[in-house]
Amino acid sequence: MTMTLVHDLKASAARLDRALADYLAETPLSGPGPAPERLVAAMRHGSLNGGKRLRPYLVETSAALFGISPHQATRTGLALEMVHCYSLIHDDLPAMDDDDLRRGQPTVHRAFDEATAILAGDALLTHAFAVLGDPATHPDPSIRIRLVAELAAGSGAGGMAGGQMLDILGESSPLTETEILSMQAMKTGALIRAAVRMGAMLGGASDRDLAALTAYAEAAGRAFQLADDILDVTASAEAMGKATGKDADQGKQTLVGILGLDAARLRLDAMVAEAIAALTPLGPNADRLRAIARYFAARET
Amino acid sequence: MTMTLVHDLKASAARLDRALADYLAETPLSGPGPAPERLVAAMRHGSLNGGKRLRPYLVETSAALFGISPHQATRTGLALEMVHCYSLIHDDLPAMDDDDLRRGQPTVHRAFDEATAILAGDALLTHAFAVLGDPATHPDPSIRIRLVAELAAGSGAGGMAGGQMLDILGESSPLTETEILSMQAMKTGALIRAAVRMGAMLGGASDRDLAALTAYAEAAGRAFQLADDILDVTASAEAMGKATGKDADQGKQTLVGILGLDAARLRLDAMVAEAIAALTPLGPNADRLRAIARYFAARET
Numbered sequence: 337m338t339m340t341l342v343h344d345l346k347a348s349a350a351r352l353d354r355a356l357a358d359y360l361a362e363t364p365l366s367g368p369g370p371a372p373e374r375l376v377a378a379m380r381h382g383s384l385n386g387g388k389r390l391r392p393y394l395v396e397t398s399a400a401l402f403g404i405s406p407h408q409a410t411r412t413g414l415a416l417e418m419v420h421c422y423s424l425i426h427d428d429l430p431a432m433d434d435d436d437l438r439r440g441q442p443t444v445h446r447a448f449d450e451a452t453a454i455l456a457g458d459a460l461l462t463h464a465f466a467v468l469g470d471p472a473t474h475p476d477p478s479i480r481i482r483l484v485a486e487l488a489a490g491s492g493a494g495g496m497a498g499g500q501m502l503d504i505l506g507e508s509s510p511l512t513e514t515e516i517l518s519m520q521a522m523k524t525g526a527l528i529r530a531a532v533r534m535g536a537m538l539g540g541a542s543d544r545d546l547a548a549l550t551a552y553a554e555a556a557g558r559a560f561q562l563a564d565d566i567l568d569v570t571a572s573a574e575a576m577g578k579a580t581g582k583d584a585d586q587g588k589q590t591l592v593g594i595l596g597l598d599a600a601r602l603r604l605d606a607m608v609a610e611a612i613a614a615l616t617p618l619g620p621n622a623d624r625l626r627a628i629a630r631y632f633a634a635r636e637t
Numbered sequence: 638m639t640m641t642l643v644h645d646l647k648a649s650a651a652r653l654d655r656a657l658a659d660y661l662a663e664t665p666l667s668g669p670g671p672a673p674e675r676l677v678a679a680m681r682h683g684s685l686n687g688g689k690r691l692r693p694y695l696v697e698t699s700a701a702l703f704g705i706s707p708h709q710a711t712r713t714g715l716a717l718e719m720v721h722c723y724s725l726i727h728d729d730l731p732a733m734d735d736d737d738l739r740r741g742q743p744t745v746h747r748a749f750d751e752a753t754a755i756l757a758g759d760a761l762l763t764h765a766f767a768v769l770g771d772p773a774t775h776p777d778p779s780i781r782i783r784l785v786a787e788l789a790a791g792s793g794a795g796g797m798a799g800g801q802m803l804d805i806l807g808e809s810s811p812l813t814e815t816e817i818l819s820m821q822a823m824k825t826g827a828l829i830r831a832a833v834r835m836g837a838m839l840g841g842a843s844d845r846d847l848a849a850l851t852a853y854a855e856a857a858g859r860a861f862q863l864a865d866d867i868l869d870v871t872a873s874a875e876a877m878g879k880a881t882g883k884d885a886d887q888g889k890q891t892l893v894g895i896l897g898l899d900a901a902r903l904r905l906d907a908m909v910a911e912a913i914a915a916l917t918p919l920g921p922n923a924d925r926l927r928a929i930a931r932y933f934a935a936r937e938t
Contacts (some may be wrong), residue, residue, distance in 0.1 A: 422759075461762055484769065529669060
């Protein structure tokens, strides 16, 4: 199963990379004027960098439950991935996490400069909504506008951007376990949740199925983040392509810090079990989503 | 006429301020979690600051041509203004224009810190699309998604964000008159263009009317920017509530620098005339838009 999943994820990532490269090669990028070359180069640098494209894969896998082909789901995944990439570009800035490396390459503000990195992030965020606005994403405007609302809610002040704010605030005041979970549910969880839900929305999922998928996504998102925090402690910088051990260095608080490594691993298993259990109403059709939850916990980079 | 316009603009700005304050008072701001107080405070600081709200007024005035009441157009103006405010917050950052004051108040990164200012801008941009996604903006999903596409095109790499990139690049290499006009058409013009067009879209304007309004908006946008560049040379910092004379100090290139003040004023009159002429197909109904173009050129702050 896992080998099949890894193969599938790679095929999905290749589709996404092509869609992203095609989108960023359009001249002009949709707008009244032609997009400046340097800005587009920075957008490409910050997004076409070998990302695993987990969120678009979640969109495809969730949409497949409702008869939507991967190709029909690619543009929705593209919009989500553009939001994810913008968030990494801004999080890496000197005023935020001040990272020099991302996936083994210089971060955008190191390869270009801070102003260009800020604008490249802004533009990727903006164009995510341009992608959803385009009929090529889905012919039905009422579905496209639902995707817009979902993506905006997942990435705004009550979602990803708010989570990053809480993460920064947490560096200077200790957080409880509940506060850490709530911060992570926004910072990382909200976009994973949006990915699964947007896939389901593409396929016109019923309210019951959407509720089951939302519960799955929330538990899987927690597992994904906890696995990330464990990797930050246990993996080498070489394997990760970015600095590790940074959470502790930056005073970032994680469940691993509170629970210790062994208890954190047990908790991770429980989260995966919770994600899998949430899928019960969807039956065996949802096996690929179950495999993804297990993969989140087992990944080594 | 001008007195009526000023009165009308104030009433429109008051409506916008209320809508913005209401939106930013919602707890939680739409999203999976509650928005952190500090982030919302920074969003408020950067948006509820006595802005003239010209873009929402353009939305209302354009929409009124097609029987849409100001109240029905307020949320669309809100989305546009949130994008405008995000752009000011990011443009003021140390890595960009490095401004300490905006409308007489400390800029967001001075009142809070850089990370918070970056996130507040990101969140305002994101929530602009959340506003358009909401059925309260317009009951018809096909109109809302058109507004999304228009706003994204106007503010992305081929619009406002691209224009800011060109503006920064222009500081280190001299621009021709044509390049300055093209940069300004993106940096300032694209959002003014989007405002007028989004108002027309709210009212289901015909292609012919939309084309006339687009030509108007492009000329009016040029006039607005040229008036701003003239004010940067002639007005006092006290009247403007921000530093003036900064264009020359920062090596920013403007038409005033190339043409000189007298020729720039003549050019401004010609732009206003062009904007007014573009409205001919719309007849006397468009008199308020004509007055706005004249007001752009005559404003003193």
